[in-house]
Amino acid sequence: DGGITQSPKYLFRKEGQNVTLSCEQNLNHDAMYWYRQDPGQGLRLIYYSQIVNDFQKGDIAEGYSVSREKKESFPLTVTSAQKNPTAFYLCASSINQESGNTIYFGEGSWLTVV
Amino acid sequence: ELKVEQNPLFLSMQEGKNYTIYCNYSTTSDRLYWYRQDPGKSLESLFVLLSNGAVKQEGRLMASLDTKARLSTLHITAAVHDLSATYFCAVFLTQGGSEKLVFGKGTKLTVNP
Numbered sequence: 001d002g003g004i005t006q007s008p009k010y011l012f013r014k015e016g017q018n019v020t021l022s023c024e025q026n027l028n029h030d031a032m033y034w035y036r037q038d039p040g041q042g043l044r045l046i047y048y049s050q051i052v053n054d055f056q057k058g059d060i061a062e063g064y065s066v067s068r069e070k071k072e073s074f075p076l077t078v079t080s081a082q083k084n085p086t087a088f089y090l091c092a093s094s095i096n097q098e099s100g101n102t103i104y105f106g107e108g109s110w111l112t113v114v
Numbered sequence: 115e116l117k118v119e120q121n122p123l124f125l126s127m128q129e130g131k132n133y134t135i136y137c138n139y140s141t142t143s144d145r146l147y148w149y150r151q152d153p154g155k156s157l158e159s160l161f162v163l164l165s166n167g168a169v170k171q172e173g174r175l176m177a178s179l180d181t182k183a184r185l186s187t188l189h190i191t192a193a194v195h196d197l198s199a200t201y202f203c204a205v206f207l208t209q210g211g212s213e214k215l216v217f218g219k220g221t222k223l224t225v226n227p
Contacts, residue, residue: 031213042202042219043157048212056212090156092215101145101206103215105157 003027006091006106012114013078013085021076021109023091029104030095032074036060037088037108046089049074078111086113116141116207120218128226130192135221137186137203145206146186147215148177150199157202160188193225 004025013019023032031050035043045058049068063082068074074093078085088110094103117140127133137146145164149157161170163179163186170177174197176189186203204217 033215035217040222043204043217045214045216048214050212058214094213094215101213102162103147103159107156 004091004093004104004106006089006109008109009107010110010112012112014114016080018077018079019111021078021089021091021111023074023076023106024072025074025093025104026072027093027095027104028071029093030071031093031101032068033092033094034058034064034066034074034076035090035092037090039088043090046076084113085111087111116143116205116216118203118205118216118218120201120203120221122221123219124222124224126224126226127190127193129194132192133190135188135190135201135203135223137188137218139184139186139205139216141205141207142181142184143205143207144181146179147204147206148186148188149202149204151202151220152199160201190223193223195225195227198223198225 007022033048034046037043044060046064047066049055052071055066055068065077090108091106094101119138121136148160151157161177166181168179174191179186200220200222202220204215
């Protein structure tokens, strides 16, 4: 089945550690996005990428890094510079269609700092 | 900067009642999305609204878009417990050749028996 796969679903990070969240899609979508969701809050955009080898900062990019070496993959690294990384992270991808952009979300990854 | 505001943020209603959630946005856009999120889960797409005056309905939910007023509504008819969830609106912003989806803070809906 086509879709977006995020892994791991749950991740614990020690203080000072970098961790990487994986996002893979087999939908042949050009655009991919990373969002962060804090409890009881909306989604805030971290980074997004319209095409391979190109990405832009979203509203809360500090302390995060991404790469887009392949169309299918858009991993997010949460660095030690991110002071409060505990949150729910959602990856999404989209494709332009006449009926509007179709946007698909992964199942999400829970990151907790211990 | 695009701002997307939903209200109310919390809504408690009885089964069988009707109510409307509002979504205002600050910059011109011709694409608006409504999503549902259950606790601990990802987002489920409900509606995509693409033009002024667009109206879409699915079951007890109906969404509309007024691009001139920069307003979308999500109307709930004869609410049932299964509709309890958090509902988000999101607006697609095209800027400088890039596109991104900006979300409201969500409306947490609780439907009581």
